[in-house]
Amino acid sequence: MGSIGRHELAIRALIPLANASQNPDRYHIDALTVLRMERHAACMGLHVVGFYHSHPRGRATPSSCDLELACPGYLYVIVSPAAGELRAWRLQDDRSGFAELRLDNPAAGAA
Numbered sequence: 001m002g003s004i005g006r007h008e009l010a011i012r013a014l015i016p017l018a019n020a021s022q023n024p025d026r027y028h029i030d031a032l033t034v035l036r037m038e039r040h041a042a043c044m045g046l047h048v049v050g051f052y053h054s055h056p057r058g059r060a061t062p063s064s065c066d067l068e069l070a071c072p073g074y075l076y077v078i079v080s081p082a083a084g085e086l087r088a089w090r091l092q093d094d095r096s097g098f099a100e101l102r103l104d105n106p107a108a109g110a111a
Contacts, residue, residue, distance in 0.1 A: 001041040002049040008104075009049050009075060026065055027053045050075025050088075060085035062098045067091075075101065 002011040015037065021028040029051065037048050051074060055063070060080035062070070070076060070091040076098070077088045089098035 001037075001044065001046040004047055004049060011049065012046055014052070028069065048074070050077060052077035052079065054079045054081065056080075057082055059083050060087040062089050067095075067097065070095075070098070 001013045001015065002009055017029055017033055017037075019027045020030045020033070034048065041048050055061075055078055058080060060078040060083060062076065062078065066076065066078070072091050072093065072095070075088055075090060077086065079086050086103070088101040088103050090101055091097075092099055
C-alpha cells in the first residue's frame, strides 16, 4: 500500500498475501483478495499501488506469465534472490510488455 503523487509513488506498507495458484512456480492473487486490499487501503487513506513476488531461480524481469496476469496501473516489483536483484515494472498501456521504473532507496522499502 502506498501513496501516489504526481511524479512519484511511495510504498508505505508491504502486506504478504497467500498464493492462490496450485502451481508452486506461478503466483496468483484472486480478485476478491485484491478488492479487500483496496478497501483496507482506502480506509487508511492509501492505495494498493502494486504487487511483489519473487523469481527464486531467475532474474528480476517479468516473465510471459507475469505479462499475461498483469493489470494496468499497478507497480510490479520482482525480487531475485539468486541474482541479488530488486526491480520495479509497470505494464505498458498497449499490454505489449513492461517498462522498468527507477527505484529510489529500495532497501528502505524492504525494511
